[in-house]
Amino acid sequence: MPELLKVGDLTCEPNSKVRGFLKVAGAGIEMPITLVSGSSGKTVVITGGTHGGEYPGIETAIRLAQEIEPRHIQGKLAIVHPVNTTSFLAKTQYYVPADGRNLNRMFPGKALGTLAERIAYTISTELFAQADFYMDLHGGDIHEALIPFALYPSSVAPDVVRVSREAASRVGVRYVVGSSSSNGAFGSAAASGVPSILVEIGQCGLWSEEEVKAYYRGVKNVLGYLGVLRGECEDLGPVKYLERMTVISAQHEGCWYPCVKPGDTIAESQKFGEMRDYFGKVLGEYRAPLAGIVLYVASSLAITAGDPLGAVG
Numbered sequence: 001m002p003e004l005l006k007v008g009d010l011t012c013e014p015n016s017k018v019r020g021f022l023k024v025a026g027a028g029i030e031m032p033i034t035l036v037s038g039s040s041g042k043t044v045v046i047t048g049g050t051h052g053g054e055y056p057g058i059e060t061a062i063r064l065a066q067e068i069e070p071r072h073i074q075g076k077l078a079i080v081h082p083v084n085t086t087s088f089l090a091k092t093q094y095y096v097p098a099d100g101r102n103l104n105r106m107f108p109g110k111a112l113g114t115l116a117e118r119i120a121y122t123i124s125t126e127l128f129a130q131a132d133f134y135m136d137l138h139g140g141d142i143h144e145a146l147i148p149f150a151l152y153p154s155s156v157a158p159d160v161v162r163v164s165r166e167a168a169s170r171v172g173v174r175y176v177v178g179s180s181s182s183n184g185a186f187g188s189a190a191a192s193g194v195p196s197i198l199v200e201i202g203q204c205g206l207w208s209e210e211e212v213k214a215y216y217r218g219v220k221n222v223l224g225y226l227g228v229l230r231g232e233c234e235d236l237g238p239v240k241y242l243e244r245m246t247v248i249s250a251q252h253e254g255c256w257y258p259c260v261k262p263g264d265t266i267a268e269s270q271k272f273g274e275m276r277d278y279f280g281k282v283l284g285e286y287r288a289p290l291a292g293i294v295l296y297v298a299s300s301l302a303i304t305a306g307d308p309l310g311a312v313g
Contacts, residue, residue, distance in 0.1 A: 005037050005076045007126050012037045015070045022080065024122045027115050029086060031122075034065035034079045041075025042132040042228050046219065047123065049082020050104050050136055050185055053093050056202030057137030058082045060215040068229075075228040078127055083119065093142045093205075107188035124188065133167070133226055134189045134196040135219060139211075140203030146296035147175065147262040148214075149313070151198040151245070153190035154178030163195035165241075170225045171199055171218035172236030175293060177245045177313045197222070203262070204299050242313035246290055248272055249308055252283040256303040258310065264294040266312060273297075273309060288312050 005012040012018040012035035021030035048054075048061025061081035068077060082088050086097050094102045101116035108128075109120025128134065140146045150171045152164035168176045179198075181187040186196040201215045202208075221236060223229035250256070258273035260266055268291045275283040290312055297310040 003040065005035050005043065005078065005130075007033060007035060007078055010035055012076070014039070017070055019065070022122065022126060024115070024118050025111070027118050029115070031080050031083055031085060031119075034077075034081070036068055036070055036073060036077040036079075038070045038073035038075060041073070042226055043076040043078070043130055044223065044226060044228055045078045045127045045131040045134045046137065047080045047083050047135070047185065048137040049080075049084050049088055051094055051138060051141050052082060052084040052087025052089070053091060053142040053205045054139035054202065055205065055207035056139035056211045056215050057199070058088070058139075059207055059212045060137055060219060063212065063216055064219060072230060073223070073228050074230060075132075077228070078131075080123070080127075083123065086115075091142070104184045107183055107185050108192075120185070123185065128189045128192060128194055131189065131194045133163070134186060134194050135222065136184075136186045136196070136198045137215070137219070138198060138200045139207070139215075140200060140205070140296070142205030143298055143300035144296050145203045145262050145299040146200055148173040148201045149175040149177055149295050150200070151177050151179040151186065153180075153187055153196060154244070155180040155182075156190045157193065160190050160193060160195050164190060164197055167195065167222050167225055168197045169239045170221045170233060170236065171197070172214060172221060173199070173201065173218070174238070174240055175242055175295065175313060176239050177242040177295070179245060200296070203296075242292065245295060245311050245313045247308050247311045248286055248289065250275060250303045250305055252303075253305050254278065254283055254303065255301050256298055256309060258297045260294045260297060260310070262294055262296055265292075266294055267291050275303065
């Protein structure tokens with residue numbers, strides 16, 4: 001990778017730190033970004049707030065950008081905090097308010113697409129194109145209850161899978177899950193050859209100091225594993241690997257009544273919950289598609305058709 005770290009209009013010289021904004025072409029919005037360049041080494045991209053209501057990841061990215069200095073690293077960091085600024089300020093789940101699109105389903109994006117597609121395109125071309133590793137920090141959206149877990153890409157080049165899986169195991173979360181998704185930010189980056197992980201810590205659109213401290217420690221541990229942050233990589237506890245994650249999506253509009261909790265062990269075909277109409281009539285029952293661990297459950301009473309109701313790993 002080149003010695004200079006250039007992103008949009010910003011240039012970060014070796015042994016320096018630059019704060020500014022990454023403009024989304026033709027959209028009239030910009031994303032806050034911090035560039036940190038130490039001695040020569042890997043370039044790592046970190047994003048928080050791909051979904052604007054997932055606060056632990058956003059606050060972790062902000063603190064990393066504040067606290068990491070060039071003298072702390074061997075290599076370069078580009079930290080976006082947050083990505084989805086309009087969703088963050090509107091306090092919305094998943095979606096970019098201007099186009100109603102889930103940003104994390106728009107990658108690699110389009111230069112002349114909707115706002116969500118343009119944001120994805122900017123991240124892909126300006127950051128993924130020069131990255132050696134990528135971390136996408138999530139955190140249980142406004143309507144999601146979950147247990148902490150990390151995803152790694154499982155259907156890409158073997159070397160990318162290996163590095164991603166090993167990095168995910170250093171975050172300090174109990175569950176590390178394989179994912180074949182390619183249209184999310186981390187899946188798209190991995191498909192282009194960049195080892196990547198997605199981390200979920202926090203839930204229900206809330207954040208706490210305890211969660212952010214754990215998140216911060218985990219991200220720094222991954223940077224240590226990559227050889228970017230000076231110091232040793234810690235053992236943050238045992239990891240359970242899950243082969244895949246299967247999402248259960250709503251086929252009805254109405255009210256959601258789950259009968260499982262995040263962290264529950266569930267059998268194949270065991271009842272996951274049910275949808276009812278506004279009069280309490282059952283519209284449909286939902287059952288686990290496989291045996292495994294309940295990773296997240298929609299905590300919102302209100303559900304529209306197509307919304308995720310939860311996931312089993």
